[in-house]
Amino acid sequence: MGFIDRPQRVWWRMAMFQIHLWGGVVLCLYMLVIGVTGSILVFESELEHVAYPQLWRATDSQAGKQAAELPAVTETVRKEYPGYKIxxxxxxxxxxxNFEVFVHEGKTFRYVFLDANTGRIVGAINPDRSWLIWIIDLHFRLLGGRVGEIINGIGAGCLLLLCATGALVWWAGLKHWTRGLKVNLHRSWRRVNFDLHSAVGFWTLLVLSMWAFTGVYFVWPKPIESFVNHFSSIASANPPVFVVPPRGDGPWVDLHRMIEQAQQSSPNARFAGAFFPGSDKSALTLLMARGAARNFSQMDYVYFDPATGRQLALWHRGINTTWGGSFIFWLSPLHFGYDWGLAIKILWATLGCALPLLAITGVLMYWNRSLSKKWKRLSWAESQ
Structure with a gap:
């Protein structure tokens, strides 16, 4: 019956095995790095709070009462950091x-924290000295800027190929396929290693394939979005397109007024923050949270021309009316696993460890199958 009954005898299955073998050897270090850093970054928020507890949590006696308001907070930051842009x-x-405000001057960045009750600055983080920022850069760009990001995308594509070839190689035939579902700890360590690679690969295949595909998408989103949009509109998954008239260095309309207008536009959401214009042709974006304050996938984005206070657009992120929009939208939440509580974070971090585990067991299988025999022959030849 060919591949279904005796896959080991099918020539193209042997070709898939060679691709899987050598692809795994080449990607071994990449899988170790991406798996370990990804599992760490699932808990990015928790780690930041542990590293800088005095910055995140208010220490004032009235802690828990948010008396300060965003316009006053941003004005305090502007005075303390002249020359920086919020x-x-x-x-x-x-x-x-506490409040959190991001500022930059050229390539210098600071994360500034202000007491929620008094509005005073309690401290700042220099991301250049943060080990967590280093982990983020390693995971997303392999410490190599845009070139590293492209290499990461290529690595993600190769990982997707490993998932596909691994699924074909895993199939042992109708009589023996269930062997690949479990690990027999009573066998030799070589057999346990083989079982572990096979079982972990099977049970994590879907999530690893998802991570690989989304990794490719993050580096090259436009081709994937264009392909999906050919079959179903993705308009609801992307920010709206609008034109902001150039405003020069003129004054802004009162921020309080625009916040009130945003609350009227999103009456079932609460004001959570703002993205400030990066140029005189950019909009001011006010964030209205429909759920948790930092859950950006369930957020209303209200866009304003800061010079006139005119509302330019309203984007209900996470509310999609087509399957194409839903598909593109879910790529980010599924990859990161941030938005569904601690249990999912623990699950995602645990599954992330499958990548280094598969890399290590795969290399050991290659050693057992080939390298150990070559090593023995080489050692025997040298002893003669």
Whole structure:
């Protein structure tokens, strides 16, 4: 019956095995790095709070009461950091948390924290000295800027190929396919290693394939979006397109007024923060949270011309009316696993460890199958 009954005798299955073998050897280090860093970054928010507890949590006696308001908070930051531009500001995520404001001057960045009750600055983080920022850069760009990002995308594509070839190689035929579902700890360590590679590969195939595909998407989103849009509109998954008239260096309309208008546009959401214009042709974006304050996938984005206060557009991110929009939207939440609580974070981090585990067991299988025999022959020849 060919591949279904005796796949080992099918020539193209042997070709798939060679692709899987050598692809795994080449990608071994990549899988170790991406798997370990990805599992760490699932808990990015928790790690930041542990590393800088004095910045995230208010220490004032009235902690838990948000008396300060965003316009006053941003004005305080502007006075303290002259020459810096404010790029984003977030309200406290929960009672007792502080305001967080991102500023930059050229390539110098600071994350500034302000007490939610008093509005005073309590400290700042220099991301250049943060080990967590280093982990983020390693995971997304392999510490290589745009070139590293492209290499990462290529690695993700190769990982997707490994998933496909691994699924074909895993199939042992109708009589023996269930062997690949479990690990027999009573066998030799070589057999246990083989079973572990096979079982972990099977049970994590779908999530690893998803991570690989989304990894490719993050590097080259336009070709994938164009392909999906050919079959179903993805308009609801992307920010709206609009034109902001150039405003020069003129004054802004009162920020309070635009916040009130955003609350009227999204009456069932609460004000959570703002993205500030990067140029005189950019909009001011006010964030209205329909769920958790930092859950950006369930957020209303209200766009304003800061010079006139005119509302330019409203984007209900996460509310999609087509399957194409839903498909593109879910790629990001599924990859990161941020938005469904601690249990899913623990699951995602655990599954992320499958990548280094598969890399290590795969290399050991290659050693057992080939390298150990060559090593023995070489050692025997040298002893003669």
């Amino acid at each position: 790029t984003a500001a977030y309200l406290p995520d929960k009672p007792g948390d």
